[in-house]
Amino acid sequence: MKHSRSVTALGAAIAFALSVPALADVTVGITVSATGPAASLGIPQKNTIELLPASIGGEKVKWILLDDASDTTKAVTNARKLVTEDKVDVIIGSSTTPNSLAMREVAADTGTPMISLAASAAIINPTDPKTRWVFKTPQNDALMADAVAISMKANGVKTMGYIGFADAYGDGWLAEMKRSAQTAGIKIVAEEKYNRNDPSVTGQALKLIAANPDAILIGAAGTPGATPQKELAARGYKGKIYQTHGVGNPDFLRVVGKDGNGTLLPVGPMLVYEQLPDSNAVKKTAADYVTKYEQKFGTRTTFGGHLWDAYLLLAQAVPEALKKAKPGSPQFRTALRDALEGANVVGVHGVFVINANDHNGLDNRARVMVRIDDGKWALLK
C-alpha cells in the first residue's frame, strides 16, 4: 500500500500548502451600498477600496468587497456570508445607518469586529454586549448638531426651522438638533419632512417661510439637499440656511449652483484640508488620502474618507492583534477587537481616541464649519 500512502502524503502536503497562507492572511470583509438609493455614499467608498494596500504590518491582507444595494436584508446576508464563507477577521460596513444597525447582530453573534461607515450614534450606543463588537468611523450626529447650534448662536439666531428627509437620517438629525438647540436657547418653530425623489417641496417651503424662522436647517444627504434650498431661494427666504455634513460632495455644489452661496455647514476637516493650519494633526493624513483618491477618481467626497479611516484604524489594530494570535482564529478576532478599543489614530476626519465607552472616539477636532462661496467650501476660522 505504499502507493496510496504517498498519495495521502501528497494530498496532505497540498492541503497544508494551500491552507497555511490562507490562515496567515488577514481577511477583511467589506459591504457598502454601491447601488440603490445610497449609492452616492457607497460609490466613493467602493473606489477607496482600490487604494488600500495589499499588506498591513508585513501581513498580507485580503479585501473582499460586496455590494448590499442599500438594502438592509442584503447587508445582513452579506455580513453572514463574509463571516461563514470567507471567514473574515473583521467586517467594514455598511454605508447607511439602517444597514449597520441590522448587521450588528451578526457581529455580536459570531464575535467578529465590525467598523460601520454610517453616521448615527445609535449604532454604537448604548454600550452593551450587542455593541461590544461594533465601531464606527463617521462623526456622530450629535457632534455635528452641536456645531450647528454653536454657529447659529454666534450668528444671533433665536428661532429655527427644520426640513429633512422622512427617514432615519432626517429623524436622527431632528432629534439631535432639538437637544442642541435647546442647550443653545434656540426655538424650533417649524418641522417639515420630504423625500429624496419628491418632484416638489413647495408646500413645505411655504410653511417654513410662513413660520418666519431666523435660520433653516436642511437635514439631507447628497444632492437631494439642494431641492429645499433652491425652493426656499425661489420663494424669497432671506434667513440663514444651514446644511448637514451629509451634503459634503462636489455634486451637491453642482446642483445647488448659486443658490448655495452663504450656506453654512459642519464637515469633517478632510473636505477643506488645504485651508487648515499646518499645526492641525489631520492635515497630513487627509492630504495623503485626498491626493491618492483624486489622482484616480476625481473630486473628493467625505464618504470615501470614512472607509479610509476604517483602514487607518485597522492599520494600527492589526499589528497589535498579530502579536497575540494568528489571523482566522476567534482569538485573533478578540485581540483585534481589544486593539480597536484602545486605538489612538489620526484619521482624515479627525483624531480617533477609542475607549470602552466610546466606540467612535472622535472629538471637536473632527468638525469644522464651512461656508459655500461660489461653488467652493470656505473654512470659517
Add this chain to the structure above:
Amino acid sequence: MDLTIAALLTQDGITNGAIYALLALALVLVFTVTRIVWVPSGEFVAWGTLTLAGLQLGKAPGIVGLLVGMAAVAGAMEAWRCLRAGEARRLPRRLALWSGVPFAIAALIWWLAPMLLPLPVQVLLTLAAVTALGPLLYRVAYQPLAEASVLVLLIVSVALHFAMLGFGLWFFGAEGSRTPAFSTASFAVGGINVSVQSLLVVGTSVGLIGALALFFGRTLYGKALRATAVNRAGARLCGISPEFAGALTFALAALLCAFCGVLIGPITTVYYDSGFLVSLKGFVGAIIGGLSSYPIAAAGALLVGLIESFSSFWASAFKEVIVFTLIIPVLLWRSLTTHHHEDEE
C-alpha cells in the same frame, strides 16, 4: 393658510399634475393597445432629464450606447425572422428602420453633443434618443411575447424596470441632476406670482394632449391604434399589424415620457431612480381612469398633483401615504360602479 399660499400650492399642484397627466396618458395608451402595464415608464422620464443634463455638459450620455446595442439586437431579430420566413427582399427596409434610424440618431448625438448647441436643439436630441428606445424595447422584449397573458407581460415589465434602473445607475451615476429653467420670468396675476416655467409645463401638456386627441380622432394610424385597443383580433383581420401597432404605441408613449423628463428637469433634482415614484403617481391617475379612459386619467393625475401639493403643506411626513391611499377608495368606487366582465384569457 391664506389665499396666497393656497394659490401657490394650487399652481404647484397643477404643474406637477400636468406632468403626471402625460404619464397617465402614456400608461393608458400602452395598456389599451398592448395590454402591457408599463412599469419602466418612469425610467424613460428620468432618462429624459438626465440625457438633457448630460448634453448640457457637452457629453454624449450612456444611453446612446444602449441605443446602438438595442438597435443591433433588434436588427438581428428582424434579419432572423425575415430569413426564416423566406422574405429576404423585405430585409433591407426592415434593417433600415430597426437599426439604421437608431444608429443615425446615436451618430447625430455623438457628433453634436460636444458642440454645446442651444437648449431647443438639445431638447430635440434628447426626445429623439429616448423616443427611439421605446419601440426598440418593445421589439426586443415584448413583441416575442405579445400574445402572453397580462400577468406575464407585467412580470416582464418589472424585470425591465430593474434592468433599466441598473443601466441608469451605470450611465448617469448615483447623483442627481437638474436642467436649466426654460424661463426664469414670472408675472403677477391678482397679486399672485405665476412663473412662466409652470405655464410652459401646463401649456406643453395641454398641447400634447390636444395633439394626441387629433392623432387618434383624425389620422389613419391613430384610428388603427384605437381599433387594436378595442379588438386585437378584429384589427388584425382588417389588416392592421399588431406588431406595428405595438411599436407605434411605444414610440408615442416614450415620447410622452421623454417630454415629462424634459419638463420636470428644471423643477426638481432628478436621480437615476426618480422615475419610478413619478410614474407611480401617473399610474394612480391612470387607475382613476380605469386604465382605459384618457380624459378621466388626465383629470385623476391632476387631482394627484393637487393632493400631493396640499398634503406636503399640511402633513409633509405623510404626503406619500395620503397620495397612495387615494387609490383604495378609487378602486372601491370603480369596482362598485363598473360592470365587471371576465376576460377571455
